[in-house]
Amino acid sequence: MSKIAIYPGSFDPVTLGHISVLERASRLFDEVYLLIVHNPQKQSKFDLATRLEMAQQAVAEKGLTSSCIVQIMNQGLLATAAKRMGAEAIVKGFRNSADIDYEMPMAQVNEDLSGIQTIFLPADDAFGEISSSLVKEVFSLGGDVSKYVSESVLRKMQEERK
Ligand code: PNS
Numbered sequence: 001m002s003k004i005a006i007y008p009g010s011f012d013p014v015t016l017g018h019i020s021v022l023e024r025a026s027r028l029f030d031e032v033y034l035l036i037v038h039n040p041q042k043q044s045k046f047d048l049a050t051r052l053e054m055a056q057q058a059v060a061e062k063g064l065t066s067s068c069i070v071q072i073m074n075q076g077l078l079a080t081a082a083k084r085m086g087a088e089a090i091v092k093g094f095r096n097s098a099d100i101d102y103e104m105p106m107a108q109v110n111e112d113l114s115g116i117q118t119i120f121l122p123a124d125d126a127f128g129e130i131s132s133s134l135v136k137e138v139f140s141l142g143g144d145v146s147k148y149v150s151e152s153v154l155r156k157m158q159e160e161r162k
Contacts, residue, residue, distance in 0.1 A: 002030040005119075006082055007091040008037050008073065012044045013153050014055040015135055017127035019062050021093035024121045026067040033085065034059065035073045045136055048072050050156065057152035079113035090118040095129055 005025055011018060011034070018034075025032045036051045038044075046054070055070045073081055082090055090110055092103050100120070107118035122128065130148045139145045139157055146154055 003028075004031045004033070004085060004087045005029040005089045005091050006033045006035050006078075006085060006087045007093075008035040008078055009092075010039045010042055010044060010132065011036050011051050011055055012042070012046055012132050013051060013135065013149060013157065014058050015127065015130050015132055015148050015153075016058075016150060017095075017123040017130040017148070018055075018093060019058055019064075019150065020123040020127050021091065021121050022059070022068055023062060023064060024123075025091045026064055029088070030067065032068045032091065033087075034068060034070045035078075035081070036070065037073045037078065038075075046160065048074060050160070054153045054156050057156075058150040061150045061152055077113065079110045079116065082110070082116050083114045087116055090116055092118055092120050093123055094120045095123070095131075 007022055007025055009018070022032060022034055034055055036048060036055060038048060052070060052072050059065055059068050059070055078090070094100055094103065103118070103120065111117055135145050135148050
C-alpha cells in the first residue's frame with residue numbers, strides 16, 4: 001500500500017523553500033499531495049487557480065511529478081481531508097522557532113481530530129529563511145527574487161504584474 005502524506009499551506013506563491021520541503025517529503029513517502037488551502041486569516045495575492053498553476057509548474061520543473069501531486073483544498077477541515085485521502089502524515093516545513101510556535105497548535109488539533117501526526121521538515125539551507133511574504137515584498141519593490149522561486153513562478157508573477 002502506498003504511503004501518502006499531505007503538505008498543506010497557502011503557497012502564495014510557492015517558493016523554492018516549499019519545493020525543497022516537498023522534495024524531502026517525497027523521499028519519505030510514495031505520494032505527497034501539496035494542498036493549496038484557502039486560509040481566511042491571510043489576504044492572498046494570487047487566486048487559488050493561479051497558485052495551483054504556479055505550484056504544478058514548479059513541481060514539474062524540479063522533476064517531482066511522479067510522486068508529488070498538487071491540488072486545491074478550498075473548504076472543510078484539513079484533518080477530514082487528510083483522513084479521506086488516507087494520509088499517514090501531515091508535512092509542514094519549518095525555518096525557525098517562530099514557525100514551530102505557529103505550527104504546534106495546528107499539529108495538536110489536527111492529531112486530536114484525525115489521529116494523524118504532523119512531521120516538520122526543514123528546507124535545504126539555501127532556502128532556509130525564505131517566505132512567500134518576503135518574496136512578494138521584494139518583488140513588489142523591484143527586487144530580484146529569481147533565487148527564491150522557480151522560473152515558471154517568476155514568469156507568472158511578472159505576467160500578473162502587467
Ligand atoms: O501556509 P499557511 O497559510 O500557514 O497554512 C495554514 C493552513 C492553510 C494549513 C491552515 O490554515 C489549515 O489547515 N486550514 C484548513 C482549515 C482547518 O483545518 N483549520 C484548522 C487547522 S488546525
